[in-house]
Each structure stands twice: as structure tokens, then as C-alpha cells.
Amino acid sequence: MLELRNVQKRFGGVTALRDGNLSVSAGEVHLLLGENGAGKSTLMKIVAGIVSRDSGSMLWNGAEVFLNSPSEAAAIGIAMVNQESLLAPHLTVAENIFLGREKKRPLGWVNRREVIEEARAIIKQYGFPLAPEALVGHLSPAGRQLVEICRAIRHGSSLLIFDEPTSSLSDTETQQVFRIVRDLKSRGMAIIYITHRMDELRQIGDRFTILRDGAMVHTGVLADIPTDQLIRHMVGREVDHIYEREHLTPGETVLEVRDLSTAETQLRNISLKLRKGEITGMAGLIGAGRTELCRAIFGVDAITTGEVLLGGKPAHIRSPRDAVRAGIALVTEDRQVSGLALGLPIAANMTLANVERISRFGFLDLVSQNKLCTDLGKTMSLKAASVAQGAGTLSGGNQQKVVIAKWLFRQAQVFLFDEPTRGIDIGAKTEVFELMSELARQGAAILMVSSELTELQHVADRILVMRQGRISGELPRINGASPSQEQIMKLAVPESTAGNKAA
């Protein structure tokens, strides 16, 4: 039905896809597997007409096609259910299903009753628990996924792409999505399914294709291959190339979290210690509460019970300002949203958390600012014309360096890194790890949240695992060897799903 051969795509200087191959037939669930940055999303965006390919071919029912927009893809029967839903929260379920595809009538008149009835028919056909009149903004993440699915079905798709549909769903909701996927499959639809959750592969998939570093490395029938072999293909043999650092004996405890719970973000009884010179890894699935823990320590979200101690004394952190003053740094997972002032120069960003250091009585010393920032940029091998260059013009890796530089300039002692390598290329990743190691060597206490297990295995001195708002376990290095991915995943996967292998 769908056949991709030697598809290539570059974004600026970065090759996202070198050799994308994929073959999908009607009536199957085809898993697309690979690590973050392997090119899965790019390949799917090409199939869905969101980005165009540079070279290679795409055959649809045997004929070469070139899609320039999602609506062209929709016209031939390809639709994508997005990971982060692209719906209008203030409109109803029915209105969202038909958004942009309303029946053409004189004066653009919309017959509300008719729209609702048509939506109700689709919902009923698949037995979804949705009310067509409900506002999308009031739905759960799972409900929104269902609306996306309805949208896709509504224009008669024969190929549906699911991009990590269960990453933000609960167990029961996940099972619901699986039921729907199986139902769609039994109706002869082809389904491409992207997932990172090893525990759900076999519940849903028929065949699989693995991408690594922008190229297809393996494809076949899922039943024929054991899971460890799948993982080996995904990670690749060059595991040892990623990064090796010397693991030092940690010093005294700098920051301690005691029995911390939050109301809104549902963290439960978290206790942990961050020690001088140590990189503590933090693993867990998306939604396990890792980012929320960083936010709670940093004073963004209120702590309901428990406390944070710095150097053995209660820290009383009620705002990010308190945290920064106490010497804590947070490198957020989304640097464009909460890390950088993109419109301002590099120097302004580097000094943002410590303008006091370059000012006297409120007046800035721009000469020393530029000198300090230029030096800092040099030690970090920042690639920029000058520190006056806008931060928004830098590559992802260099932007991340500026964010880290901001906290170096603040001379922070505790660093919370939330997904520090997200969206940056492999070379820059190594440089970020080197910076983190150097910080540890100089005596900083570091918490490193990452969804990439190989990174944690290589960089972290020990790994904490979170599951559903709690710390589910701690895995130390034993004789220098890091814990295995299986050990980590076992602690990360929700217990109910891990035990539930019924198809």
C-alpha cells in the first residue's frame, strides 16, 4: 500500500533522514521504532505531507506521489494523529471533527444540529466515549486523542499514523486506544504506530521497522524477534561511542529532598540526596513526574508536604527567585519556552540570572559583561560570531550552551538538567556531557533527567527511576558497570501494565 525508498531529508546543516525505507500493507499495524532523533517523526511528516522530501521515492498504491501539504495527504487517504493534539479547545468535539471541512453552504452558514448528528454517527460507529457537544478543552488527553482519530476517520483515510498516542495516557485509556487501533485494523486500514514504550509493542504490533541515525536498520515480523534484539538494533552497536566519563567518589550531600509531595502535580513522598561531584540520573516514562519534581525543587510549583534542605538546613524555597539565590539552577526541557530570551543577544542571556555581577548601583558595566561572556563562550566552545549575536539565531546545541552558561555565570552549586540533550545533534550532546562532567569535577551536585537510557547509563553515577509520581527505585553502578536498560525499564513501567500482557 505504502512504500518508501531511500528517502532523504536535511534541515539546514542537519541530516534528519539519510535512507528512509518503509513498506506498509493494508490491515496491519506497523511499528516504527528507534531512539529520539532517529528520524521517525521526520519520515512520518513526509508521509503526512507536513514536510517534503529532498530525494527518494514514495509509492502510494503503486504510484509515485509527492505531497506538499497535509490536505493533499488527506485527499489520497493518509492522516496523522498527532502526539500533541492540534485542536481548538474552545470549540466542541463535533466542530473540531469537521473543522476546515464544513459543508459548503451559501454565506458559509453552518448547521450546528447537522454537524453534531454527523459527529454522533461517527462516534457511535466506533463506540467512543465522547459527547459531540462537549468542549474539547474540557476533555482528558485520551479524549482529545479520540477526537483526533475521529477527524482522521471522517475523511475516509486508509492509512493512519499514530505518533506516540499513549505517552500521556493512563492504563485504562491506553487499553482503550489499543482496542480502537485493533478495530481500525480489522476494517482493513493500514496503521503506522510510533512508540517508545517497549511494554506495549507486542500488545499492538504486527510488523516493525527500526530507524537509527536517519536510516532503516531492520524490518520484519514482530513475532520473529526477541525484545533484546529489537533494543540492540535501536541502540546500535556503537553504544560505547556515546560518552565515557570518569566516575568519582561523591562528596557530602548538598541538596536533600525529604518526603516531598505536591497537590497539583501529584508527586508522592519523594526523598533523594544530591551529592557534591555526583551526577544523579533520573529515568522514567513521560508523565512519571520527573519534570514536576524539578519544578517543585526549583520553587515553580508549591510543595504541600515535605521539605528541601540545602547543606542540611531547610531551604524555604517558594519561588524560582529563592531557588536561584540559594544556588540552584534549572536547565528546562524546553529552552525556547523557558530557558532563553530568543530576541536578545547571547550576552544578555548569559548574564540574565546574575546581572548583579556586572552592575554597580544598578548600572551595567557593559565592557566587563562582554569580556566575561566572550571568555565564557570560548571555554564552552560556543559557535557564534560574537556575544552580541541574537540567541535565537543559534543552533539547538549552541542555544543549550548559552542556557548552561547562564547558570555558570550565576556560579550555581546544584544543577537540575531536564532532558539536557533534547533536540540537539550528537556532537553537541557530547559537548553538553563534557560540560556536565566538568561541573561535577568542580564540585557541583547534578540531577540529570533523561528519557534516553543510554545517556543515563553512560553519564550518571547512579540512576533514580520515577513511576507515577513516586521514586520507584535506585540503581547504583556496580563495579563501575551501569544498570541495564531492562532493570531501568522494569522500575519505570507502571505495574498494572507490566503485568498485563493480554492481547
Add this chain to the structure above:
Amino acid sequence: MKIDSRLLQKLLPFLSLIALFIGLSIASPYFLTANNLASVAQQTAVFNTMALGMTIVIITGGIDLSVGSILGLAGLIGAMALEAGYPVAVGVLVGIIVGTGCGFLNGLLITRLRIPPFVVTLGALGIYRGAALILSNGLPVHRIPPAFAFVGEGSLLGIPFVLWLLVICAVIVHLVLEHTRLGRYAFAIGSNKIASVYAGIPVDFHTTAVYAIGGALTGLAGMIEASRLMTGQPTAGQGYELQAIAAVVIGGGSLNGGEGSVVGTLIGAFIMGLLSNGADLLNISNYWQQVIIGSVIILAVTLDEVRKRRAR
């Protein structure tokens, strides 16, 4: 070549100002006279002073729609102080303090209630204007000492006094924006508020401070206006907020925050001042003036957007 055209585009507002100046000198024999230029300076001084304050507010990503009303209230209370027999300097100071208080209140409401500046200052626009009308019973304050006229109409060393005031204010605001912590924080808050909070910047404090500074400059503008009219008018300054915003925007300020400069704003205010003066001299009707100025605002912002998009 590439760099040249970029520089040219960046200088466009300034070049347009010069072109306008030269054009008007040729078109009208009355334009390039000391009298006329002094009157342009006096006319634009009020908007200019307000616009300087608006520049900082807009850089933080905010807006103050109530400045017209603040101008009226500050001018009125300042004039009342003069009527009560206080010296000119004290009267002016009273006006500035009233303006500062109004701006401070705006800032406080915005940061405490967490309501968008647009809404808070839209409400404040009505409140301050109403307060001025209640306080004065709707009647202007007339009995002002003649010495007060010096503020708006007098001259020092052959240069209108308002121009001195404007230059001093402009230099101060420029220094604040480019060379102080407050200015740096204003840009940071406007460019990325979340990142600013996460960097430990006291965002609420500086946001409030910025509105208070905007109010102070508006209070001063109110006293200039009162001096030029030699009355404290409770209705003074109606619609001025749009002029001030327009000057900032023509000068390259972005309503999304993080961008703007004193020089840009001054150029923007002078372009508008020259357009209206030129239209008067060339006998273009007041009705058409509004159309022309409105078009210039849209044109200027369009050109600026094109420049920024290319720079990306």
C-alpha cells in the same frame, strides 16, 4: 551590498524623517522658520515625553492605555496646586507624583491581579478620567500664575524649554534602558517572561516600576500640556495614548515586547509631529491628516516587519 541594504532598512525611519524635513522645507516657505520649528517642538514635546514612558512599558511586553487620562489627572492636580499658591516647581512636581502614583497603581493591579495590561489600563483609562472630572466638577482650573507659562512656551539659550526637558528625559530613559539593571530586565521580561522568572528576576517588582516610570513621564507631559493651555483641563489628553503608542511602534518597538529604543520612539514622534505640522502649513484638511498619519503607522510597521523577517 547585502549589509548595505540591511543598514538602509534599519535607518529607514531616520531617513524618512530627514526626507520629510527636506520635503517640507521646499514645499512651504513657512516651515523652516524659528517660530514654526519652535512650535513643532512644543507641540510634539507632550507626545514625545509620554511616548518615552510608553517605550519602556511596551519593551516589557505591556501597554498602558490610560496615559491620556493620567495626563489629564496629573495636569489638573498640578494646576490645582499652582492655584493654591504653591511655586511652579512644586506644582510640576505634584503633577509628576500624581502620574507616578497612577502608573504605580496600574503596575500593582497588573502584577497582583494577574490581569492583562490591556484590560487593567483600559479600566484605568475610565477611572482616572472620571476622577479628574469628579475632582474638578468638570470645570477647568484657570487661576494659574503667569510664570508657569515658561514650562511650555519659554525658551532657554534660544532653545524652547520643552526641548531641554525632552532631551534630558530622553537621555535618562536611554541610559535606563541600555545601561541599568532595570532596563536589562525590561527587555528580558518582554522577550521571555517565563525565562525571566526562572532566572530569578523579580519580575513583578520591575513590571510595576516600569509602569510607575511611564506614569512619571506622563505626569510631566501633563504639566507641559497644562502650561501650554495655561489651564488644568480635566479632559486634557483624550486620545493621546494612541499617539504615544504609534510613536513607539513607528520607531521599531514591538507590541510583543522585547524590542524598542528611545531614538526610534523620538523619530516616530517627530515624524508624526512633522506630518501634522506640514499638513497644516500646506492647508491639508484636519480630516485628511488623520488618514495620512494612520497610513504611515501601518506602512512603518509593515516595513519594519519585512526587515525583521529577512533578518531571521
